[in-house]
Amino acid sequence: MRIGIIGGGAIGLLFASHLSGKHSVTVYTRTVQQASIINHEGIRLIQEGESRLLDCVMSKSLDGGVTDQDLLILAVKQYQLQHILPAINRLDVPLLFLQNGYGHIAHLEQLQSRAIYVGIVEHGALRHNANTVEHTGLGLTRIASFKGELDRLSLLNERMDGFPFARSEDYHSMLLDKLLVNAVINPLTAILQVKNGVLITNVFYYQLFQELFDEISSILEVENKAESFEHVKTVCMATAGNRSSMLKDLENGSQTEIDAILGHILSMAKHKGKTDVMASSLFKMIKGKETLGG
């Protein structure tokens, strides 16, 4: 299968390196320079302390347009999507969106593709440079259909050791589960400047963690709060040594995905007339830090 991946960041390079074993992969980058590096030097994948060079991945700048793909994977940050949409909105190619949060869903209706899938990535990935990515945490990618038959997505039927895919029947609840995890862990770790696990081990931070979960789960009208709390806590403990993506973004002086995460929750709270004191305060704190450059 010909697979195009838009975005040569951590997730784009991770997917390119794992999928290139069985597929013909093209990475569409923002800059001509990155495409040239990938074409000349390949992609280096670091995993479990070993480094592998994948030299069969092609790369092009997205400015040249997308041609002849059987599947197009969107691996840019949620706030970067608006610049990509003009390049894909008339394509009739199956599309797979991998963004965190829920903000991208609003864009999907306007696309002409008859098959649109959304995924949540439970792997950890860190980009070291233009063509090197480290697979920092082995997980899986869950995929659900936004539009079109999920059965037609052949990736779901492939056995790929170390890089599994799983189907979800309901995109809304799949994205909300991940949204809840990111909405509780990411802003708290980013503001308190701690690794994920400290939210559980520090008694005072753990109280904040519980209170924020309570507020957000009420806004999202989560049905089984006890089970959902355990899930968020389990993810937090399983990723105890991680610096969350929001903390890393602030440390790097990059824009965060706060709009797609807490921003979406705040609009739901407003719409439903729910209390959002903590979420609203954290939103403003992150925005303030972004404005100061991290």
Ligand SMILES: NC(=O)C1=CN([C@@H]2O[C@H](COP(=O)(O)OP(=O)(O)OC[C@H]3O[C@@H](n4cnc5c(N)ncnc54)[C@H](OP(=O)(O)O)[C@@H]3O)[C@@H](O)[C@H]2O)C=CC1
């Ligand atoms: N990293 C992780 O471990 C995980 C990430 N995710 C989610 O996956 C998504 C992607 O994250 P991640 O890969 O970490 O982000 P990165 O910032 O590492 O990568 C985004 C990439 O998109 C590229 N890009 C931006 N604009 C364009 C454009 N106009 N045309 C082509 N490429 C463009 C950027 O290019 P440039 O560098 O040149 O600006 C960058 O390489 C996010 O929503 C994130 O939340 C989910 C789970 C885990």
Ligand SMILES: CC(C)(CO)C(=O)C(=O)O
């Ligand atoms: C699950 C978690 C919180 C892991 O760090 C994550 O997805 C992130 O940092 O964005």
